[in-house]
Amino acid sequence: MILIETVKELRAWRKSAGRVIFVPTMGALHDGHAALVREARHMAGTDAQVAASIFVNPLQFGPNEDFDRYPRTLEADLAICQAAGADMVFAPGVKEVYHADRSIQIRESSLSNVLCGASRPGHFDGVCTVVAKLFNLVQPDDAVFGKKDYQQLAIIRRLVRDLNFPVEIHGLETVREDDGLAMSSRNRYLSPAERAQAPALRAALVKARDAWQADVTGGCHLLHIIHQHLAEHATLGRKDYIALVDRHTLQPLDIVQNDGLIALAVFFDKARLIDNIELVR
Structure with a gap:
């Protein structure tokens, strides 16, 4: 494996790389990220190259977020x-990525107005800008993203569609700890007491999905199940949002028959955790 740190070196590598499967990350990697790379390796076989990126993108952090303390663990x-x-x-x-006098940025104006986008203004504009730059630099044939950030995955698919990037996007199921907590670089921010309560997020989502599979289709009822479970089992958490949306358009649903998504975000002091569950028959 080779490490490249400049655009010049990257472009030289790309000239002879052939087909490329790409996994962009912000570092602080865990087994969830490793699963993305392993999936890319499986897709690539022996005929293609697997490329990953490690870049903590300042454009997707708000002024009061954790850019300065976001873990940087390059060697690991x-x-x-x-x-x-x-x-x-x-x-x-x-x-190397951003010129000091940069003046162009990509803005997404539909899918980013809800869920995390509503709570973090400008976040997905930063995501779109850096992903577009990385796609231009790496020129991958395929790219692999996790479903944990379902909104990000939907927006990147829209980015590829609307700007005609010749990249096929693949979504990989969320990788979880043994107790169900979605693996995240920010889990390390949790105190022991918060870590003990954090699996309630997944448990609440599963409880709502079980009710939906038993033909409870009303959004109010499904969301109430989650609110109640978190109120009882995640007392250290503060809810940012809990929403039922169409999994393609991310627009709110009152009733879900199929193609639904329940997504949530919860603050635990220094950690903001997200998770979701698909409602698909």
């Missing part, structure tokens, strides 16, 4: 990428 991240089957890791500095 590289070991994870290599063990999972990456051929190349692109790990540039901020000045």
Whole structure:
């Protein structure tokens, strides 16, 4: 596996790389990220290259968010990428990605108005901008993203569609701890007491899905199940949002027959955790 830190080196690598499967990350990697790289390796076989990126993107952090304290663990991240089957890791500095006088940014105006986008104004504009830049630089044929951030996945699919990037996007199921908590780089922010309560997020979602599978289709009833479970089992958490939406358009649903998504975000002091569950027959 090779490490590339400059655009010049990356472009030279790309000229002879052939087909490329790409996994963009912000580092602080865990087994959820490793699963994305392993999936890319499986897709690539022996005929394609697996590329990953490690870049903490300042454009997607708000002024009161955790950009400065976001964990940077490059040495450990590289070991994870290599063990999972990456051929190349692109790990540039901020000045390598963004010019000091940059004046162009991509804005998404529909899918980003709800869920995390409503709570974090400008976040997905930063995501779209950096992903577009990485796609232009790496020029992948395929890219793999996790379903944990379902809104991000939907927006990136829209980005590819609307801007005609020749990249096929693949969504991988959320990788979880043994107790159901979605793996996240921000889980390390949790105190022991918060960590003990955090699995209630997944348990609440599963409880609502079980009710839906038993033909409870009303959104108010399904969301009430989640609110009640969290009120009883996640007392240290503060709800940001809990929403029932169409999993393609992300628009709110009052009744869900199929193609639904329940998504939530909960604050635990220093950690903001997200999770979701599909309602698909």
